[in-house]
Amino acid sequence: MTESILDVSSLTVRFGGLVAVDAVSLALRPGKVHGLIGPNGAGKTTLFNAITGLVPQADGKVSYDGKDITAFPAHRRSEIGIRRSFQSVQLVQSLTVLENILIGLHTQSAGKGWRGIGALFGSDGPDHAEQQMVQDVAAFLGIEHTLFKGIAELTFAEQRFVEIARAIVSRPKVLMLDEPAAGLSEAEIEKLDRLLRRLAAEWNTAILLVEHVLSLVFVVSDEITVLDNGRFVIHGDPGEVARDPRVKSAYLGEDVHA
Amino acid sequence: MDRSISIKKAVAGALVIAGLLAVPLLTNGYTQYVVNLVTVYVVLGIGLNILLGYAGQFAFANAAFMGIGAYTTAILSSQLGLPFWICIPAAGIVTAMIGSLCAVPAMRTASIYLALVTFAFAELMVWVFINWKGVTNGSNGISVPAPDLFGYVLRGDKRLYYLLLPSCLAMLWLASRILKSYVGRSFVIVRESEIVARCNGINVGRTKMVAFALSALFGGVGGALFAYTVGLVLPQSFGLFQLIIHIAIVVLGGMASLAGAVIGALLLTTLPEVLRDFQSLQEVMFGAALVMVAIFMPRGIAGALTRLGVLPREMLVRGTISPKRQPDDRNLPHPAIPVAVGGQND
Numbered sequence: 001m002t003e004s005i006l007d008v009s010s011l012t013v014r015f016g017g018l019v020a021v022d023a024v025s026l027a028l029r030p031g032k033v034h035g036l037i038g039p040n041g042a043g044k045t046t047l048f049n050a051i052t053g054l055v056p057q058a059d060g061k062v063s064y065d066g067k068d069i070t071a072f073p074a075h076r077r078s079e080i081g082i083r084r085s086f087q088s089v090q091l092v093q094s095l096t097v098l099e100n101i102l103i104g105l106h107t108q109s110a111g112k113g114w115r116g117i118g119a120l121f122g123s124d125g126p127d128h129a130e131q132q133m134v135q136d137v138a139a140f141l142g143i144e145h146t147l148f149k150g151i152a153e154l155t156f157a158e159q160r161f162v163e164i165a166r167a168i169v170s171r172p173k174v175l176m177l178d179e180p181a182a183g184l185s186e187a188e189i190e191k192l193d194r195l196l197r198r199l200a201a202e203w204n205t206a207i208l209l210v211e212h213v214l215s216l217v218f219v220v221s222d223e224i225t226v227l228d229n230g231r232f233v234i235h236g237d238p239g240e241v242a243r244d245p246r247v248k249s250a251y252l253g254e255d256v257h258a
Numbered sequence: 259m260d261r262s263i264s265i266k267k268a269v270a271g272a273l274v275i276a277g278l279l280a281v282p283l284l285t286n287g288y289t290q291y292v293v294n295l296v297t298v299y300v301v302l303g304i305g306l307n308i309l310l311g312y313a314g315q316f317a318f319a320n321a322a323f324m325g326i327g328a329y330t331t332a333i334l335s336s337q338l339g340l341p342f343w344i345c346i347p348a349a350g351i352v353t354a355m356i357g358s359l360c361a362v363p364a365m366r367t368a369s370i371y372l373a374l375v376t377f378a379f380a381e382l383m384v385w386v387f388i389n390w391k392g393v394t395n396g397s398n399g400i401s402v403p404a405p406d407l408f409g410y411v412l413r414g415d416k417r418l419y420y421l422l423l424p425s426c427l428a429m430l431w432l433a434s435r436i437l438k439s440y441v442g443r444s445f446v447i448v449r450e451s452e453i454v455a456r457c458n459g460i461n462v463g464r465t466k467m468v469a470f471a472l473s474a475l476f477g478g479v480g481g482a483l484f485a486y487t488v489g490l491v492l493p494q495s496f497g498l499f500q501l502i503i504h505i506a507i508v509v510l511g512g513m514a515s516l517a518g519a520v521i522g523a524l525l526l527t528t529l530p531e532v533l534r535d536f537q538s539l540q541e542v543m544f545g546a547a548l549v550m551v552a553i554f555m556p557r558g559i560a561g562a563l564t565r566l567g568v569l570p571r572e573m574l575v576r577g578t579i580s581p582k583r584q585p586d587d588r589n590l591p592h593p594a595i596p597v598a599v600g601g602q603n604d
């Protein structure tokens with residue numbers, strides 16, 4: 001088994017008296033898709049937010065590339081290579097697709113720091129190489145024709161892919177997707193499926209996928225972790241997980257005694 | 259093809275600058291004074307637009323920033339006899355430093371509370387201008403000597419214009435270079451969603467501090483230019499009414515738009531002069547215009563003109579690579595995944 005890039009060990013998140021995530025552990029491996037499923041309120045999004053540093057954790061440890069990042073604020077975590085998408089599309093309506101995706105390259109901008117001042121005031125503009133990266137990632141996702149359009153001119157699926165483009169344009173080692181298939185058609189979900197496989201295979205990205213569309217999760221994931229009520233239920237390959245009676249009762253809503 | 263476009267651009271730019279330089283040929287002393295005020299308010303409008311329009315911070319300290327810049331200039335030039343090319347940058351730097359301190363409440367409080375805190379700061383500054391008599395000369399104000407360039411005194415509004423116009427253009431250029439980069443984009447994403455900003459590696463606190471410092475820099479330089487234009491710096495010049503003019507410039511002209519700051523400054527400086535004979539009407543029209551724009555043109559006049567195709571879209575990136583110039587099958591190992599664009603979903 002390949003060495004993991006992101007290790008979450010017994011992570012706990014409390015909101016007042018409520019334990020939203022209760023000592024959950026999971027590991028992400030480069031080039032593998034890790035599915036995270038569970039019924040509503042299972043704590044998937046909270047776990048997501050804790051890993052990205054958006055909500056403080058009460059206990060546990062997060063390490064990335066062998067380094068303890070538990071104390072890192074959210075912007076430092078994304079800077080070192082943990083990027084995410086959001087459940088609801090979070091794009092800037094007043095900007096073009098190109099500018100929206102460029103936001104994902106903030107930390108790598110050639111215009112940054114004292115050395116970047118020359119690039120900032122140079123005649124070419126500071127974003128020459130960055131724009132090339134955006135064009136490459138847009139071509140990879142098949143949205144290069146939208147680069148100079150406003151967000152409002154895009155279909156919902158295109159907006160989703162623009163958000164994924166912003167998350168992956170910096171070539172992060174860890175990509176976390178929060179329900180990327182929500183609202184997409186069958187055909188679009190199939191494209192998402194192929195995209196995730198290519199990201200894992202060609203870019204060697206470690207992907208954490210929260211998804212309610214089970215047909216996608218069970219097909220694309222290399223391993224799956226199931227949560228219920230903030231607690232860890234089972235971890236295994238899709239076949240094992242699908243057969244587990246607790247998963248059937250907790251998530252698929254089937255009777256355990258059958 | 260690209261070269262002919264850039265030549266056209268250069269010719270158009272040269273014509274505009276020649277036209278601007280020729281303005282004093284068409285003005286009398288009074289209209290020249292109004293033109294000078296326009297150049298000052300362009301800089302002030304950019305300053306507030308950086309914070310309010312781009313970074314979305316409800317900070318209402320711009321009139322105070324302007325006052326700090328104006329007093330810095332007045333004190334440095336009248337007490338120490340320093341030349342304008344030291345006074346104007348010094349005013350900008352002093353104000354930027356004070357302005358970045360104003361970012362501290364912005365990191366703790368949001369929207370309405372930030373508005374209250376900055377508003378309180380603005381009122382406090384007016385109080386300081388009035389009561390710190392040893393430095394500001396209280397309500398009597400400080401008169402500012404005419405700036406001179408190596409012995410050539412820029413006395414009179416027409417001569418002063420040749421200091422104000424290059425300063426204004428330089429500040430516009432500076433703003434455009436800074437905003438059309440990761441800086442401008444980080445401001446906008448902080449305005450839209452701090453959570454998304456943080457998840458893209460953006461330090462929200464630092465970004466707000468940069469926005470405040472930059473905004474105050476423009477406010478301070480605008481104040482310095484104002485000091486030279488009016489020749490007498492008085493505390494009551496930097497009160498609530500001044501702030502309302504700045505807000506009106508940004509809202510009428512267009513939020514998050516440099517063209518908006520220019521359009522707003524032009525309108526807000528010239529219209530009151532045109533309507534001077536109808537004093538009572540002035541305020542009514544002022545209010546009516548603000549309400550109309552807020553309802554029908556949420557992104558101001560510049561936004562409306564952009565939508566109509568009169569103004570080009572102001573992008574926060576410079577030197578865009580044309581996608582057409584890229585060959586389609588460039589260094590990608592596999593064909594792209596096409597995304598369904600409607601039609602084939604059902």
